[in-house]
Amino acid sequence: MRRGSLRRVGRQSGFFPDLERAQRRRAQRLQPALTIDIPSLRRHAQSQYYFLDDRERLDRRAREILECCKSYELAVGTGHVSWRESLALVEAARDIGFTRIIINHPLNQIIGAPVDALRRAAELGAFVEVCWNILAPGRMDAPELVHKLREIGLKQVVASTDYFRPYCPHPAELMRMFLGMLHEGGLNKEEVKQIAVANPARFMGLA
Incomplete structure (x- = not known):
């Protein structure tokens, strides 16, 4: 099953699901530069998260992310999650009238x-x-x-x-x-x- 991690990328960008799996911090030379810009990456570099439940429905945490971003007028980028997760996020965003989402x-x-x-x-x-x-x-x-x-x-x-x-x-x-x-x-x-x-x-x- 394809998995994606959850990232908070600054106050302006809000939540951003998966950032190249933290650029595989042990193997990717670019990782030090990324951690300068995104300090929280150091704490969560190995964590991963899948936004769909066993029935392929968007889970509660994903819905909370969308609600939070809507409340603070932030944008959501789906990053490297699967296209099925992205589509589920888009459908849920539509349901709450949130349009600042990009795949x-x-x-x-x-x-x-x-x-x-x-x-x-x-x-x-x-x-x-x-x-x-x-x-x-x-x-x-x-x-x-x-x-x-x-x-x-x-x-x-x-x-x-x-x-x-x-x-x-x-x-x-x-x-x-x-x-x-x-x-x-x-x-x-x-x-x-x-x-x-x-x-x-x-x-x-x-x-």
């Missing part, structure tokens, strides 16, 4: 969410993140990704880089490259602006 990199291999599930999540008001690394060499090509994004619904898609390797370009340059690849893959300029500017602004409550 993180669900098309990447680590999550592998089906397009139908993401379309359903978008219809319920959740945002769906798409990251540069899905177009990294050897992975998906841009036209295929654009096709999937159109199936999900561009209105709820948010573009990001989600990449922080020391040998990568600066995040701003990486975003420029990513948006250019999506444009070449079939998105027009207004659609690129929608997923890179308009949708993120709506998610953050700025528009």
Whole structure:
């Protein structure tokens, strides 16, 4: 059974389920940098949590997280939990009128969410993140990704880089490259602006 850990990432971000399983602190060189930014990671690096009960229903703690984030006007990112957990969180958020929830990199291999599930999540008001690394060499090509994004619904898609390797370009340059690849893959300029500017602004409550 796929499991995910529970993280509190600062006051502004609220609760964030799983942060790369604490980047496997014994094996990941990047871990020291992360623990500087997120001190609580040191205390909870090995803890994990699964948000669904034996009947695949969202459990009480997950619902409390959503209620808390709604009360404090915080955003929720689903991180590396399974796509089934993410969809359950989205459905529960809809039930309480909470819309500041985003499914993180669900098309990447680590999550592998089906397009139908993401379309359903978008219809319920959740945002769906798409990251540069899905177009990294050897992975998906841009036209295929654009096709999937159109199936999900561009209105709820948010573009990001989600990449922080020391040998990568600066995040701003990486975003420029990513948006250019999506444009070449079939998105027009207004659609690129929608997923890179308009949708993120709506998610953050700025528009």
